[in-house]
Amino acid sequence: MNTDTFYRRAAGASLLLAPVLLLLALIVDPTPQSGQAEGVAYAADPAGAGLTATLLHYCWLLLVPGVLGMLAGVRAGGPGSALARAAAVLAVPGLVSMAALPMVDFFESAAYRRLPAERAGELLDAAYQPAVIFGWQLPGLAGTLLGLVLAGVAVARARQAGWWLPAGTAAGLALFLAGARSGTLLLSLSGPVLLTITFGAVGLTLLRPPTATPAPAL
Known part of the structure; x- marks a missing residue:
């Protein structure tokens, strides 16, 4: 196996696995199962909380090689090449930041195991300084959302996939966020399911031997 084939297959496997890990993280999350507030639910089931955080960490982390492998098929100077560069600049630091947040x-x-619930909540609120919000949370969320959607648009513009790719990516992420904000588990799960189908289709394409060797976009 040559180097190009290895990286292509690694990217394909990452795109297949990452949304599945996101789906599993939501399934094992103790919060919706218990009906309690997040901190209280995590204190009651620390093992479940740890498993959820670990699955989320590797979900966002695996999307980094997945997105870069997907963008590698966009030819330099061709349609979508500028969008591919913008997507990489946004998605890579965004996804790395998102991978760190579940910590x-x-x-x-x-905190909720060792302190009264009110005191634990106050302690965690005090930790959310502007540096956390503007240096970690917002860049992670914005970079991930915009970067993934732009990556899909770039690949579609380069005719490496249909427009179902950016549409499925945007819809899957929107459903995931809407479900997380509303606390509706079924709505949250529908997002990762759609992302599994969308990214999985691209991942399977990357796992197949290429018909021609594309020039790297970045």
Whole structure:
């Protein structure tokens, strides 16, 4: 197996696995199952909270090679090449930031186990300084959302996939966020299911031997 084939298959496997991990993270999350507030639910089931955080961490992390492998098929100077570069600049730091954010779940679980719920909530609120919000949360969320959708548009513009790719990516992410904000588990799960179908289709394409060797876009 040559180097190009290895990276292509690694990217394809990452695109297949990442949304499945997101789906599993939502399924094992103790919060919707218990009907309690997140911190209280995490304190009651620290193992479940830790598993959820770990699955989320690797979901966002695996999307980094997946997106870069997907964008590698966009030819430099061709349709979508500028969008591919913008997508990489947004998605890579965004996804890395998103991968780091679930670490707070371990501290939330520990705080609610050791302190009264009101005191634990005050402690966690005090930790959310402007640097956390503007240096981690917002860049992670905005970079991930915009980067993934732009990556889909770039690949579609380069005719490496149909327009179902950016449409499925945008719809899957929107459903996931809407479900997370509303606390509706079924709505939350529908997002990762759609992303599994969308990214899985691209992942399977990358796992197949290419008909021609594309020039890298970045």
